[in-house]
Amino acid sequence: MTQKWDIVIVGGGLAGYIAANYLSKTNLSILIVEKGKQVGGRARTNKMDQQYLNLGPHALYKKGKAKSILEELGINLHGKSPKLSGILMEDNMEYAAPLAPFELFTTSLLNGKERIEWVSVLLKLMNTDPEKLAELTLQQWVKQTAHSKKVESLLYILGRLATYCHAPEMVSAKVIVANMKNAMGGVLYLDGGWQTIIDQLHNKASLSGVEVKSPTLVKQMKPAQQDHLKLVLSNDEEILAKYVICTTGPHELNEMLVETEQNHFFSKITPVRGATLDVALTKLPNPKRLFAMGITDPLYYSVHSPYARLSDDPKNAVLHVFKYHHPNDTHDRAIVKNELEEFLDQLQPGWQQYVITRRFIPNIIVNQRLPLIGDEQKLQRSKTEIPGLYIAGDWASPHSILADGAVSSGKQAAAEIILNEERKDSANYERRLPTI
Numbered sequence: 001m002t003q004k005w006d007i008v009i010v011g012g013g014l015a016g017y018i019a020a021n022y023l024s025k026t027n028l029s030i031l032i033v034e035k036g037k038q039v040g041g042r043a044r045t046n047k048m049d050q051q052y053l054n055l056g057p058h059a060l061y062k063k064g065k066a067k068s069i070l071e072e073l074g075i076n077l078h079g080k081s082p083k084l085s086g087i088l089m090e091d092n093m094e095y096a097a098p099l100a101p102f103e104l105f106t107t108s109l110l111n112g113k114e115r116i117e118w119v120s121v122l123l124k125l126m127n128t129d130p131e132k133l134a135e136l137t138l139q140q141w142v143k144q145t146a147h148s149k150k151v152e153s154l155l156y157i158l159g160r161l162a163t164y165c166h167a168p169e170m171v172s173a174k175v176i177v178a179n180m181k182n183a184m185g186g187v188l189y190l191d192g193g194w195q196t197i198i199d200q201l202h203n204k205a206s207l208s209g210v211e212v213k214s215p216t217l218v219k220q221m222k223p224a225q226q227d228h229l230k231l232v233l234s235n236d237e238e239i240l241a242k243y244v245i246c247t248t249g250p251h252e253l254n255e256m257l258v259e260t261e262q263n264h265f266f267s268k269i270t271p272v273r274g275a276t277l278d279v280a281l282t283k284l285p286n287p288k289r290l291f292a293m294g295i296t297d298p299l300y301y302s303v304h305s306p307y308a309r310l311s312d313d314p315k316n317a318v319l320h321v322f323k324y325h326h327p328n329d330t331h332d333r334a335i336v337k338n339e340l341e342e343f344l345d346q347l348q349p350g351w352q353q354y355v356i357t358r359r360f361i362p363n364i365i366v367n368q369r370l371p372l373i374g375d376e377q378k379l380q381r382s383k384t385e386i387p388g389l390y391i392a393g394d395w396a397s398p399h400s401i402l403a404d405g406a407v408s409s410g411k412q413a414a415a416e417i418i419l420n421e422e423r424k425d426s427a428n429y430e431r432r433l434p435t436i
């Protein structure tokens with residue numbers, strides 16, 4: 001017997017679980033199909049040697065859409081905000097990062113004129129309406145906004161920190177500036193890692209009757225009879241769904257759509273990538289060094305454990321070193337690993353003696369879509385041209401990326417399906433009304 005579901009959600013990451021939680025308030029039957037052994041996608045946290053390692057550095061924007069939607073769903077978010085103070089590094093020189101008020105006025109990175117310019121650019125940034133930047137790349141906006149090279153670099157650093165995008169000549173200023181403004185509102189590092197979000201979403205969905213099938217991959221998807229979609233799973237089982245919400249990447253979606261017209265725009269989407277070195281130490285050789293970024297080198301370092309419980313032993317330190325990849329660059333695994341380790345050597349000399357556990361991922365997708373000018377025109381709705389197929393995920397939101405994009409697009413897809421069902425119900429009701 002082919003199983004029939006009202007809704008099948010492909011992917012058990014943030015977008016999939018958000019959609020499931022909103023849809024679980026209806027009486028539609030819902031199945032999540034996840035190819036991984038562990039649910040959570042890129043928001044998962046691995047417990048390694050009693051340390052909780054997120055998949056690279058994860059910070060939740062306090063002013064972002066994800067936080068407010070998660071709170072609307074009753075998800076508890078425990079953790080603290082890291083301080084904005086830290087250092088910027090170039091050519092073995094260290095400068096106080098002018099991101100917090102004290103450092104803004106004391107850093108040796110800027111001379112008097114540059115300091116005044118940087119303060120006024122920050123104020124301008126906070127008062128900029130990102131909607132007005134829809135036709136500009138980040139680079140064009142930076143050139144219009146900053147005069148000195150130092151202030152230009154500071155804007156690029158803030159852009160990388162807020163979005164992980166390292167291609168100012170390509171990306172849409174609208175999306176990046178909106179995220180930079182969000183980042184200025186502060187972030188949270190979460191106790192227990194981001195898996196705590198997934199676990200709560202999973203438990204709530206399961207209690208409301210949502211079923212999860214994992215590890216199971218969806219191999220194929222195609223329109224079937226009676227307005228249903230047929231999905232072929234990795235064990236060759238076939239299931240039918242009235243609605244499918246696909247939360248995989250755009251290229252994976254196109255691959256699933258065999259014998260169906262593939263979406264040309266999806267095939268052109270480029271992801272945002274980076275390399276991450278996730279490390280837990282018994283102690284920090286230099287406990288005062290908690291945050292650093294490269295000025296020209298696209299490097300990041302942050303110790304998350306002072307602000308979030310990420311180890312069973314509170315004395316341990318959990319930190320992340322990260323390299324932002326340019327989409328056109330090729331990356332040699334050994335060279336990138338060396339680069340990240342050398343950056344950490346500079347900040348925490350002798351760290352290797354204190355390693356509890358470590359993990360290096362050379363080329364991970366951070367966001368499935370590098371946000372380009374005009375993308376939002378093609379992503380206005382979750383509904384696709386294929387009847388019954390909806391999209392969600394960090395690439396599928398017109399205005400947001402990262403967790404904000406994943407979470408808001410999951411909610412959007414659910415809302416569109418609920419609206420569609422309500423319309424059908426009211427049309428059926430009207431049809432049943434007696435004519436007078």
Ligand SMILES: Cc1cc2nc3c(=O)[nH]c(=O)nc-3n(C[C@H](O)[C@H](O)[C@H](O)COP(=O)(O)OP(=O)(O)OC[C@H]3O[C@@H](n4cnc5c(N)ncnc54)[C@H](O)[C@@H]3O)c2cc1C
Pocket residue numbers: 010011012013014015016033034035036039040041042043055056057058059060061216217218219247248249252274276364365366367392393394395401402403404406
């Ligand atoms: C290193 C790193 C750092 C990050 N830092 C931040 C940050 O600081 N702040 C922030 O907001 N965001 C951050 N993010 C981004 C954030 O983690 C993602 O945007 C978000 O988790 C994406 O959720 P999603 O549901 O869209 O996709 P995913 O989490 O990728 O979920 C999709 C799921 O679909 C499954 N799947 C794929 N194909 C199939 C198939 N054929 N059949 C069945 N299942 C399938 C996958 O296994 C996956 O579980 C970071 C990401 C990374 C990698």
